[in-house]
Amino acid sequence: MVAKRKISKGKYLVAFVISASIFVIGILIGILLTNAKLDSINEIQQMVRTQVLTLETQYSIASQNPCNFVDYPELTEELYKISDNLDNLESQLGKNNKAVLNSVEYYSLLETKHWLFLKDVSKRCGKDLNLILFFYSNDEGKCAECSVQGYVLTNLRKTYPEKNIYVYSFNADINNGVINTLTRLYSVKKLPSIVINDKLYSGFKDRDELEKIISIN
Amino acid sequence: MVSLLQIFVWIAFFIGMYIIVFWLLTFMEHFERSPKRLKKLPEVSVAIPAYNEEDNIEKTISSVLNLDYPKHLLELVVVNDGSTDKTEHIINNIINSNKDRNIKLITQKNSGKGSALNKALEISKGEFFVVLDADSFANSDALKKMLPSFEDKDVAIVLPLMKIHNPRSFLQRVQWSEYLINFFYKSLMGALNCVHVAPGPFSVYRKKILKEAGGFDERNLTEDLEITLRIHKAHYKVVQLLNTEVYTNAPDTLKDFYKQRNRWYKGTMFNMFNYKWMVFNKRYGDFGMLQMPRVFISGFLAVSLLLLTLYRFVFKTAFDHIYRWSKINFDLLSVIRNLSFDFSWIEVNFTNLFFFVVSIILGAIVIFYAHRFTKEKMLRYGIFSLPAYLILYSILVSGVWLGVFIEMLLKRKQKW
Incomplete structure (x- = not known):
């Protein structure tokens, strides 16, 4: 009758190796860039921290007439951006990821500082x-x-x-x-x-x- | 963390990528195939089953009469399957005006394509048996290009490249692209004897094997798929060529498209269940190990991806938005005013982006070679027809599959 059928074993293996490699590269890229994302968030945090410090310092220096010197709205937009980014990272890495935990902790500190500062301004300056x-x-x-x-x-x-x-x-x-x-x-x-x-x-x-x-x- | 939907999408991506990589490897191996030569021209019978085909039958018959093949070696058997229009009248006219040609007409009560083909098979004299749907037309070089493949004694079926005849409407152009890519893919499958269906337009069978297998299944929705599976069961070969073309009419309304595909896919499902013992069966080589499983899951994969996409990106998004808006008293003006488009790269999921880019590149390679090997220009029908194919085709096909599954579920309930 008819010649026996073949199974292209080698090709199944090669195809598997190639597609598995592509798959692993994809996952690795995801992980690597997620770390880069964390770095970039930390950079934004650093910036906000400097801004909060600047505000506090301005406020202390101008103790004579502090209310005229305080300029805050732009700052808070940055704060909101960090919050969105952190939520996003949490969904990608999980809430127990150490880097996420650190970032959120730091962010909460910044927020609290900012909040306390504005609370004080609003009380003293009648804002x-x-x-x-x-x-x-x-x-x-x-x-x-x-x-x-x-x-x-x-x-x-x-x-x-x-x-x-x-x-x-x-x-x-x-x-x-x-x-x-x-x-x-x-x-x-x-x-x-x-x-x-x-x-x-x-x-x-x-x-x-x-x-x-x-x-x- | 990683959602179930994400895992499912990754699995689907991996399966799809694996299959494409496998066939691209096959493509690289079988890049050049030397054409065989015919020692002696054999006798050939062409069977045309026709049911209410008054618009097409004349053109179809003349495409057979115009075949570049000796008249005395070519027999034409037209089966009028109980047409209620002028089909029979037209056929008789053609017979009368071509007295020198060997044309036979069989008339039967309407009993389906399988039965019509079996009648033709019974009376045909040729060594090779060609099935030609009444809405399709072959190139004149078809037989001379196709018959040499039968020099390999294990070859049971040889198939030509099938193209859409004069695609005018948008839907037909989507199918035009589909056919090119599909038949390029089938020619690769042929290299590993994995072609699972011999469609109606100008499939050439070695009659001895076709008769041995028992002819066509008269009660099957897709008798062309069933006979191919039966021939695979007997371990013969099915070859897909790209060097000669047959043109077929494609449905140009969504309704007709749905009707045609519904029959195809239902037939595929039905026959796949009947031949499920071939799935992952080593005795059937690559056909059993790769092709049968692929055909078997394709419907399920298409429907689940469609449902997930619909749920996640259409229904859920719509519901979430309406719910959110209800909580701000539908003050949509504020929503529009506050719309911000600041895009943050931090939100991008780079793994998915990478997989998306890989899919595009693999797809582009396949599309490029599909056009090259079917000798068509990619921009023949404008720059929009290919992107439209890419976007619409999967939605259309999954939609039909969804319809098929719903019907099957409903029918089951009726039985209980």
Whole structure:
């Protein structure tokens, strides 16, 4: 009858080696560039730190008439950018990744410093600022509404620039000293939770409710 | 961390890349194939099954009469499969005006293509048996280019390059690109005897083997696929050529396209289940180890990728956005005003980007050689037809597969 069929064993192997190599290269590129991303975030953090320090120093130097010297809005945009980037990295590397933990910890410190600084400015200079602390988790199972809450807060902040709204977000999933102190201070029990001008609001708040709280008509 | 969707996409990418790399390696090995020579011209029978083909039958028959082949060695058997239009009348006219040609007409009650072909097979005298769908036309050099491949005694079926006849509508041009790439791919499969279907337009069979196998399955949705599998079962060879062309009409409305593909894919599914024992069966060489598994999973892979994409990027995104907007009282003006396009490279997933680029490069290589070996220009139908093919084709095909699966599920329920 007919000649026996062949199985191109060698070719299956070569094809496997080639495609497996391409696959591994892809994964390696991902890992390498994720590390580069971390470096770049750390650079931004460094920059923000310098800016916060500059502000504090300006503030101290001009002790005679400090309120005229303080110029802050641009700074906070950088702060928001770091927050987005860190959430992104957390989804890529996991919340237990050491580098992510370090970055988030450092970021929380910066945020807290910035928040304390503005709180002081608003008290001393009589500035009408709305300072919001937002505690969230990126884990959908733990807090399904957290990402929506973040969206609503960003929308609120951008829609009413005249209201001087500042949102400081804290990833409550991540165990660190600053975040723990803040959650204890305001007795945050559930997520999402929002602290607006030192008062705690537990659970999800839509834009209407938030507008009422900071009295926007 | 890494989501299930991500893992699934990676697995699909890996399987796809593995198959393409394998065939590109085959391509490099079998780059040059020396054409064989015919010692002596054999007798050939061409069978045309026709059901309500008054628009095409004349052109199809004349493409056979115009074949560059000695008249006394060429027999034409037209089977009128119970047409209710003027098909029979037209055939009789042609017979009367070509008295010097060997044309036979069989008329039967409408009983399907498989049955029509078997009738023709019974009365045909040729050593080779050609199936020609009534909506297709062969090049005049077809037989002379195809018959030499039968010098290898194990070859049972030889197939020509199939192109879409005069593609005018957008949908037809998408299919034009599909056919070029598909037949280039089939010619590579042929190098390892892995062609799994001999389509209707001008497939040449060695009659002895076809009869040995038992002729065509009259109750099969895709009898062309079934006979090919049966011939593989007997370990014969199926060869795909690119050096001669046959032109076929392609559906130009979505509805007709869906109808045609629905039949093909349903037939594929049905026959794959009947021949599932060939999947990963070492006795069938590369055909069993690579081709059967590939055909077997392609439908499932297409549907699951379509459903995942629809869910993740259409339904879920739409739902999420509407939900978000509901929480800001649908103040869409603020959304538009606050829209920011600052792009951060930190958000890019470089692994996926790399895989995407690799896919594009592999695809480009395949498309380039497919055009070169089918002697077509890539820009023949404008710069948009190829990108449209790339984007639309997978959606169209997965859509049809989805329809097939839904039908199969519903039918099952009816049985219970």
